[in-house]
Amino acid sequence: MTTQQVAVGLLVLAGLAMASIWTSGARAGRNSERAVREVTRMTGTAGRTLAAAAVIVGTQWAVVALTSNAIAIGVALGLPALFAGTTIARLLAVTTVVRTLPRGGARR
Structure with a gap:
């Protein structure tokens, strides 16, 4: 098995x-x-x-070091960035707390 096959297998x-x-x-x-x-x-x-972070960096390092395929490198670097961006967007999102009354309509 070549190093490129190993890198692609890890990426998959x-x-x-x-x-x-x-x-x-x-x-x-x-x-x-x-x-x-x-x-x-x-x-x-x-x-x-x-x-x-260690798992992500290790996977990225392996893909970048062991392959020259631009698509594999783009996926290895872009996929974690996509998830990090989603996490940061959720962190910075403004949320509103909506309080509802119980079924009877009375407050406790």
Whole structure:
């Protein structure tokens, strides 16, 4: 197996992982949001962030170092940037809290 085949295989696996995360649905998103909220120590979040960054950087480095295919390099560098941009856009989005009354209409 050549290094280009290994790089393309890693890229395909990363793409499949991203696709499965993307299609996991709203319930999984709410569950992960609850899990993130439950993390009380900064080191837990920082550790997960560093681990995810290491995986992304390692994959990008492998693709850039082992292949000269412009499409593979573009996907390896562009896909994580797309997800980072989505995360930052959600972070900066203005949200409104809408409070509704219970079914009886009475306030507690």
